[in-house]
Amino acid sequence: MKAPRIPTEELMGSGHLACQGCGATQAMRFALKALGPKTALTIPACCWAVIDGTFPHSAVDLPIFHTAFETAAVTAAGIKAGLEMRGDKETTVMAWAGDGGTYDIGLQALSGAAERNDDIIYVCYDNEAYMNTGIQRSSSTPVGAWTTTTPVDNYKREPKKNMIEIMAAHSIPYIATCSVAWPEDVIDKFRKAKEMKGTRYIHIFAPCPTGWKLAPELSIQMARRAVTSRVFPILEITEHGEKLEVWKDFEPTPVREYLKPQGRFKHLTDEELDGIEKDVERRWQRLLAREKMMASIPGME
Amino acid sequence: MKKVIMGNHAVSYGVRASEAKVISAYPITPQTHIVELLSEMCANGEIDAKFIKVESEHSAMAACVGASAAGSRAFTATSSQGLLLMHEMLHWAVGARLPIVLANVNRAVGPPWSIWTDQNDSLSQRDVGWLQIYCESNQEVQDTIPQAFKIAEQLQMPVMIVMDAFFLSHTFEIVDIIEKEQVREFLPPYEPEIKIDTADQHSFGNLAGPDHYMELRYMIQEAMDRGLDVIKKVNKEFEEIFGRGYGLIEPYRCDDAETILVTSGTVSSTTRAVIDELRDEGVKVGSLKIRVFRPFPTEEVFEVLSKAKKVAVIDRNISFGAHGIFYQEIKSALYGRTDIPILGYIAGLGGRDVTPKVIREIADKAIGDEQPERYINWIGVKI
Numbered sequence: 001m002k003a004p005r006i007p008t009e010e011l012m013g014s015g016h017l018a019c020q021g022c023g024a025t026q027a028m029r030f031a032l033k034a035l036g037p038k039t040a041l042t043i044p045a046c047c048w049a050v051i052d053g054t055f056p057h058s059a060v061d062l063p064i065f066h067t068a069f070e071t072a073a074v075t076a077a078g079i080k081a082g083l084e085m086r087g088d089k090e091t092t093v094m095a096w097a098g099d100g101g102t103y104d105i106g107l108q109a110l111s112g113a114a115e116r117n118d119d120i121i122y123v124c125y126d127n128e129a130y131m132n133t134g135i136q137r138s139s140s141t142p143v144g145a146w147t148t149t150t151p152v153d154n155y156k157r158e159p160k161k162n163m164i165e166i167m168a169a170h171s172i173p174y175i176a177t178c179s180v181a182w183p184e185d186v187i188d189k190f191r192k193a194k195e196m197k198g199t200r201y202i203h204i205f206a207p208c209p210t211g212w213k214l215a216p217e218l219s220i221q222m223a224r225r226a227v228t229s230r231v232f233p234i235l236e237i238t239e240h241g242e243k244l245e246v247w248k249d250f251e252p253t254p255v256r257e258y259l260k261p262q263g264r265f266k267h268l269t270d271e272e273l274d275g276i277e278k279d280v281e282r283r284w285q286r287l288l289a290r291e292k293m294m295a296s297i298p299g300m301e
Numbered sequence: 302m303k304k305v306i307m308g309n310h311a312v313s314y315g316v317r318a319s320e321a322k323v324i325s326a327y328p329i330t331p332q333t334h335i336v337e338l339l340s341e342m343c344a345n346g347e348i349d350a351k352f353i354k355v356e357s358e359h360s361a362m363a364a365c366v367g368a369s370a371a372g373s374r375a376f377t378a379t380s381s382q383g384l385l386l387m388h389e390m391l392h393w394a395v396g397a398r399l400p401i402v403l404a405n406v407n408r409a410v411g412p413p414w415s416i417w418t419d420q421n422d423s424l425s426q427r428d429v430g431w432l433q434i435y436c437e438s439n440q441e442v443q444d445t446i447p448q449a450f451k452i453a454e455q456l457q458m459p460v461m462i463v464m465d466a467f468f469l470s471h472t473f474e475i476v477d478i479i480e481k482e483q484v485r486e487f488l489p490p491y492e493p494e495i496k497i498d499t500a501d502q503h504s505f506g507n508l509a510g511p512d513h514y515m516e517l518r519y520m521i522q523e524a525m526d527r528g529l530d531v532i533k534k535v536n537k538e539f540e541e542i543f544g545r546g547y548g549l550i551e552p553y554r555c556d557d558a559e560t561i562l563v564t565s566g567t568v569s570s571t572t573r574a575v576i577d578e579l580r581d582e583g584v585k586v587g588s589l590k591i592r593v594f595r596p597f598p599t600e601e602v603f604e605v606l607s608k609a610k611k612v613a614v615i616d617r618n619i620s621f622g623a624h625g626i627f628y629q630e631i632k633s634a635l636y637g638r639t640d641i642p643i644l645g646y647i648a649g650l651g652g653r654d655v656t657p658k659v660i661r662e663i664a665d666k667a668i669g670d671e672q673p674e675r676y677i678n679w680i681g682v683k684i
Contacts, residue, residue: 038499040499052504052508055507057504058507062499063498063505076367078363078365078366078375083371083497086373108356109359109360
């Protein structure tokens with residue numbers, strides 16, 4: 001992590017429609033500070049379809065094309081092609097989707113765009129459920145979580161899908177995760193992505209106090225704990241999927257300190273919490289092993 | 302220059318001449334030749350366009366939506382299941398008022414799998430708001446593509462060109478190939494006033510409350526209402542340059558006809574041959590081809606059909622639980638203005654041949670039927 005240097009330019013206004021403590025709103029604000037005014041957005045169905053504001057208002061000082069749920073990546077590819085054919089080769093086109101629009105309904109179009117290496121930045125702001133429709137489970141919802149479709153008596157038993165590995169399998173030029181708890185890192189990664197060509201995938205962890213049953217003022221703290229507890233690793237994958245760098249320069253904190261303040265996990269027993277802790281540790285170790293393994297491949301040292 | 306080409310390639314040549322800038326498509330029989338030739342044309346520089354080879358038809362239309370919103374002329378082609386998969390994005394193109402052109406090769410919908418023609422794919426998209434033009438010959442197919450772009454761009458509405466599988470898509474005919482240099486006179490470059498542009502920012506399609514939504518829908522209907530005049534005007538301009546033109550409808554020997562057969566697509570050509578036969582026998586029949594289905598040319602249809610004593614509609618489609626779809630449209634166009642009996646015949650589904658014999662059978666039944674409106678008349682069903 002580098003020293004704070006957040007641009008003062010604001011491309012997102014304060015008159016948006018997000019809930020208090022919304023991580024997705026922070027995420028957009030930081031991303032746009034990095035990308036600047038030569039940026040066009042496309043947004044599928046997700047919280048941001050509403051946050052932007054109702055017609056004829058918009059909270060963002062950029063062109064935004066709202067598109068259908070499963071089409072963010074390919075709509076962005078179409079916009080990029082359309083702009084280029086008009087002679088505008090400079091504008092960065094960014095697809096901005098939630099976890100439902102990325103992990104679930106939009107996965108096919110995203111995979112298509114990534115395989116073609118379409119020249120777009122694709123962002124998944126991950127709040128781990130269908131929050132805009134009222135907190136239903138997505139394949140990004142973590143194991144153990146309550147949602148309205150995974151009630152306490154039948155909470156989510158399946159682990160969160162590993163979206164990063166799916167994207168890495170596409171050999172795209174840039175993959176990064178980041179968290180709204182580290183704005184400088186978010187900005188650095190978007191700046192880096194902006195300078196590259198091809199499909200760039202950025203995954204921002206963005207707490208949803210409403211859906212997580214969390215006090216809004218704890219939003220950023222939970223985003224930070226998700227990282228320091230190793231629940232949500234911060235990483236970069238470059239060299240077309242060949243080079244993995246995991247951020248480890250932090251004081252680890254207990255997984256329980258991340259789970260406990262969130263109402264969505266409050267039904268979990270000590271035994272279940274132990275199980276989640278073990279799972280987090282196993283995944284972390286696997287990630288580190290993978291980093292080491294990839295670095296040991298001849299030519300990648 | 303004249304060439305003998307298949308209907309599918311007539312589409313490709315039409316797109317080449319129209320200088321589409323972004324093409325996005327997914328393979329499906331019997332459409333595939335259209336985009337195969339287009340990808341070749343993109344590769345060898347005959348067309349200066351980006352071809353986005355997507356992973357589904359849904360994405361093909363989404364890519365066209367993005368490209369068109371960014372201010373570029375966009376084209377796709379599909380058939381049957383592919384068109385059905387696009388359904389959501391067909392709506393999106395209309396709501397976003399994007400002048401995309403799509404060629405749909407009419408193919409029956411599964412199951413059971415069928416690759417042969419009928420109109421249920423395009424007609425089940427009747428209410429999405431796309432203009433629909435049904436073509437009859439390869440020349441007409443080619444010529445309709447630049448016309449469609451011009452109509453679409455004037456109305457800010459998408460246009461679907463529809464053609465029969467195999468009877469047109471794979472049939473070779475002589476086509477006078479149009480070239481882009483000549484088409485430029487007719488179809489200027491696409492320069493939308495409002496587009497995705499960082500120098501002129503807009504938010505497209507964001508949440509509209511009950512106070513705004515209805516007005517936006519009214520404006521779409523208003524564009525459709527202007528559509529018939531625009532189609533006629535554009536056709537006239539095309540005719541002045543190229544010497545060929547096509548109407549909203551095409552009446553054949555209808556002036557003194559007592560019975561008129563209403564058709565669409567390639568069935569129209571076969572029907573004209575039967576009309577000639579019947580006329581030779583002294584039977585007063587005529588035929589009316591519906592070329593433009595949306596917007597529906599109600600007045601033009603009424604003017605022709607109201608002079609007849611009986612109307613027989615041949616539908617290569619069926620709206621289950623109701624009737625043939627053209628039949629319903631014709632009934633609706635004549636409702637309350639005439640007492641002429643209107644008969645409906647379902648024929649040729651799933652590519653079954655509609656031969657002169659079949660059309661003769663329909664004409665005989667129509668002329669002889671005393672109580673014509675009592676039920677759907679299925680032709681040639683072996684049950």
